[in-house]
Amino acid sequence: MSTTPNKPAAAGKPNAARQSNQGFVYLPLIAGWLFPGAGHFLQRKWIRGALLAVSIIAMFALGLAMQGKLYTSAQDILDLLGVAGDLGTGVLYFVGRAAGWGGQPIQTTVADYGTKFIVVAGLLNIIAAVDAHNLRTGRKS
Amino acid sequence: MFHPSHFAAVLLFALCASTVFGITMRDTPQRMFRYGAYCFILFLGSAVVLSWVMFLIAR
Numbered sequence: 001m002s003t004t005p006n007k008p009a010a011a012g013k014p015n016a017a018r019q020s021n022q023g024f025v026y027l028p029l030i031a032g033w034l035f036p037g038a039g040h041f042l043q044r045k046w047i048r049g050a051l052l053a054v055s056i057i058a059m060f061a062l063g064l065a066m067q068g069k070l071y072t073s074a075q076d077i078l079d080l081l082g083v084a085g086d087l088g089t090g091v092l093y094f095v096g097r098a099a100g101w102g103g104q105p106i107q108t109t110v111a112d113y114g115t116k117f118i119v120v121a122g123l124l125n126i127i128a129a130v131d132a133h134n135l136r137t138g139r140k141s
Numbered sequence: 142m143f144h145p146s147h148f149a150a151v152l153l154f155a156l157c158a159s160t161v162f163g164i165t166m167r168d169t170p171q172r173m174f175r176y177g178a179y180c181f182i183l184f185l186g187s188a189v190v191l192s193w194v195m196f197l198i199a200r
Contacts, residue, residue, distance in 0.1 A: 048164050051160055052161060054160075055158075058157055059153075059157040065142065066150075067142055109147075110143075110145065113150050120158065121157075124157070124158060128161060128165055130165075131164070
């Protein structure tokens with residue numbers, strides 16, 4: 001099984017370098033953070049963006065369906081890390097906070113899994129947003 | 142309320158996480174698919190192996 005990591009795509013590709021100089025370079029990063037997959041949609045990577053959006057939104061929704069908790073305040077360091085992870089989902093987190101989604105407090109094992117699903121959805125969304133930024137700068141094709 | 146079994150929760154987690162890993166860590170569709178499948182198998186395999194280890198420790 002091949003596990004060779006990505007190679008920089010901009011090397012020797014003037015088109016990629018030229019493209020990376022157009023417009024606001026951080027737009028895909030910010031858009032990708034705010035809405036899962038949006039950073040890839042801006043790069044016209046429709047299938048990748050759709051798969052990322054479905055995976056991350058599904059993970060967030062599954063977490064909520066399992067009565068997972070949306071972290072709202074940081075009482076200690078672990079809560080702070082939870083808030084940071086949840087914030088990674090962007091608009092989904094703010095909508096969830098405004099709508100009062102999520103169980104409080106965690107009472108079952110499945111609800112604890114749900115909380116982890118929500119946090120990991122946020123962390124995966126950050127990875128996806130950084131990937132969109134790498135596409136924008138030409139580091140990846 | 143959605144109440145999956147522990148293994149179903151692992152399956153769903155592995156499916157979503159490996160999709161994102163595959164897309165973001167590789168740069169061609171074929172390599173994305175292969176890496177995503179590799180991550181999926183590792184997620185599931187490690188969960189099964191660790192479950193057996195904990196079962197044997199608990200006995």
